[in-house]
Amino acid sequence: MTGIPPVLAGCRILVTAQRRSDELSGALVRRGADVVVAPTLGVVPHIDEQSLLARTRDILAAGADVLVVTTAIGFRGWLDTAETAGLAEELLEVLDGVRLIARGPKARGALQAAGLRADWVAESETSAEIADFLTTEGVRGLRIAVQHHGAGDDGLDARLADAGASVVPLEVYRWGPPPDAAAVTDSVHALVAGCFDAVVFTSAPAASAWLRELHRLDATDDVRALADAGRLLVAAVGPVTAEPLVVAGMGPVVPDRARMGALVRLVIMDLGDAGRGIETPGGLLHLRESGATLDHAVLPLSPSGLAVLRRLAEAPGQVVTRDELLRVLPGDSEDPHTAEVAVARLREAVGCPGLVRTIIKRGYVLSLAADQVRA
16 A cells, blocks of 8 residues: 555445456555445346357358447457357457447447447447437348347337347346345445445446335435435446436435546545545544544544544534533433543544643533644
8 A cells, every 4th residue: 555545544335336346345445445345236147148159150140230339248248258159259350340339438448458449439328329329320221239238128129120120139147136135234234324434336227226225124214314414425437327326316426437447536535535524733534434534544432432523523623512522422421520531532542632622611622733823
């Protein structure tokens, strides 16, 4: 981690993706985050490999006018299947002479990685845009191969066929049940309990499956409230992925470009932003859902210490009375000494003299860096 500031230290982030989860998690961990991966859907590869190979050989023999690539993983999986059968080289030669339509930048990138060039890209990443584009141009009499995405046929085949095209469907993988359903359920319970700072999505089907799990566990309102209060960052890789979250009122943030790297940068910029922190005499203080950091170092706080610090941070530079601290401490103590002990232990854990000041006969103050300058 040399040279990379751990601006996400203390953050706990939930990743809902199975595909490329190692890449996504690794990028967040390198910035200090604690990442939990609980895929809401699994990927079932090669639903019917023999049928896929039969259609591949059909394309090699009879050709195709257009190929629609809907996902990077699907296109790569098709090439892998062809490679295993000894057909990859011939397939790439044929595709080099076919008009190539990509559903979004990731599909275009997969074509480029294979040495091919997309002739047109649906920037909205929707099959509907592809159908509108092709049918407007006219497809009657054309032979169009369509590589389906994980949700299967979403009506694209039918629209092309109704417009007069001969469609060759290519199903490489399909979304299936989560690899660990218990982990998904546990992650929702942890979300409701305030154990995560962010939840990240890379596909619309995974987002929809997550929302269904929230509904099943009667947790939708609780999670939405956390998002509305700014205590949970909901991040999606692009507008298509974000759509079901938007409809559900989760207020997702979306990067300008629908790419994994852009998503990671967005999460880092949001959660690691100095604007989310408090400038104190000891450095930048960040309050996370399950902890706190001072200058990106995780503070060894007890639940009581975190509760006191969180309450003080609600009004930095202002006096918080002992009675107000008692109300946020675990338990039902009304003894002012309980608040005094909690503050003393907080100071010891933080190890920064002057961070929490005592205002005699009034209460306590979380000091601001500006206070130190004025002093």
